[in-house]
Amino acid sequence: MIQFPSKQAQVQTTIFTKMSALATEYGALNLSQGFPGFDCSEELQALLAFYSKGHNQYAPMAGVPVFKQSIADKTKLFYGIEMDAQKEVTVVSGATEALFCAIHCCVFPGDEVIMFDPSYDAYDPAVRLAGGIPIHLAMDAQKGFQIDWELLARTISPKTRAIMVNTPHNPTGAIWSEEDLNALAEIVKGTNILIISDEVYEHIVFDGKKHYSVLLHPELRKRSFVCGSFGKTYHITGWKIGYCLAPEYLTREFQKLHQWVTFSSATPLQYALSDYLKEPKHYLGLADFYQRKRDLFAAAFAGSRWKLLPSHGSFFQCIDYSEISDELDVDLAVRLTKEIQVASIPISVFYQKPPSDKILRFCFAKNDDILLEAASRLVQL
Ligand SMILES: Cc1ncc(COP(=O)(O)O)c(C=O)c1O
Incomplete structure (x- = not known):
């Protein structure tokens, strides 16, 4: 091997790649990486x-x-x-x-x-x-x-x-x-x-x-x-x-x-x-399209111990799980992928100094049946 110093010694594979790979390995519903689960027009x-x-x-x-x-x-x-x-x-x-x-x-x-x-x-x-x-x-x-x-x-x-x-x-x-x-x-x-x-x-x-x-x-x-x-x-x-x-x-x-x-x-x-x-309607209709998905996903958590944080834009829903588990978000995200086959992203990875919050990020740019199935598995915890 030729020796040379890494220009990014501290950098590892991104969390998105890791969680998506784990989701594939365990056949999980992949609400981790931020990409639509449907085709373009x-x-x-x-x-x-x-x-x-x-x-x-x-x-x-x-x-x-x-x-x-x-x-x-x-x-x-x-x-x-x-x-x-x-x-x-x-x-x-x-x-x-x-x-x-x-x-x-x-x-x-x-x-x-x-x-x-x-x-x-x-x-x-x-x-x-x-x-x-x-x-x-x-x-x-x-x-x-x-x-x-x-x-x-x-x-x-x-x-x-x-x-x-x-x-x-x-x-x-x-x-x-x-x-x-x-x-x-x-x-x-x-x-x-x-x-x-x-x-x-x-x-x-x-x-x-x-x-x-x-x-x-x-x-x-x-x-x-x-x-x-x-x-x-x-x-x-x-x-x-x-x-x-x-x-x-x-x-x-x-x-x-x-x-x-x-x-x-x-x-x-x-x-x-x-x-x-x-044709402006191609982008002007996008907010309504995703708002309906956000609301559908959120409604499925009603009455559960998952506490949804406000999502005002993007296609991400952050959810606080502090009433469900004491685990670190990284550990819980991995466990949920393996045990109930729902993949998410732990938000601590987006911090230089992660706070003690217990929050996972779910991407709701997915088909409705996937969103409902993922939520139904999560609320059973
Ligand atoms: C906040 C943010 N910026 C940039 C990008 C990357 O965009 P692109 O795929 O066009 O490179 C993403 C993709 O997830 C994103 O969420």
Whole structure:
């Protein structure tokens, strides 16, 4: 074996891969990894089949122009925000790539990047690989996983390069309000701090609430990379296609990274999605679609000792099991997969310093019969 030092000695296989593998091994209902248990629409499949003839060579580095225009048009329609399709939009191979490029194009060795735990597991390693220092601020389950703005203000230092935002939030289902945007804007005003905003669940916000993108606040918009994904919006997580919206000066630096990471994203996907995006009902109906699933799943726990935490957005339901077991969430998630064949994700893995909460995350982007069967097994505990 050739000896070389690991660049990520502390990193192991992600919890999603582990739990999905365990779910397969034990034939469990897999409510762990966040992907839909159903297919994308036949219309989208037909568009892909159509564009897979004659559109099979490299796309332009920053994206097919008509696709970038469709993304800008959607942004105008959904947020009322004008984006310059050619200067402020980049097509990427999934939000994971957008996050990686955004972090790497601005974080220098020794820079601090603030993130709120529980935080999506791609942020911390990307910051470390750039030589940056991830600063984890914990959100409190008892306070609805809201940001502690005073703590953030105290944590800002001359070394703070960027702040990671994620709304709607994975794993908790918390969402930001207009006051949250204002609070963040107040803190970063007059600084050179950048915002990297992960908004992959932008179209999945429940109970008539609105998604507050950082694009909506001028103070934030001028310093933000907004990372989006079509995987969650159109049930195509396997397509790995998304976008980054950012002002021209940030987009220029972002694209310098993107050209070395993937150069460009799959051409037929871009043409197919460009057409599909033109019909807003394809994404406007998503919140109702998932709200019904959230409610169906939640109703099945009524009267049980599982305590459901509010899920305002995303397709995740966090459930407190403290009345059922004293086990660590990691142990319980493994045991439930093996014993009753229901796989979930322990939320402690999303923390740098896990609190003593007893909470599991369940993905409800699954067919109704799977959700009901999983809940019926869980409530018997
Ligand atoms: C919060 C969050 N960000 C980013 C991603 C990755 O998105 P993509 O599959 O488009 O890379 C996910 C996927 O689960 C996610 O939950």
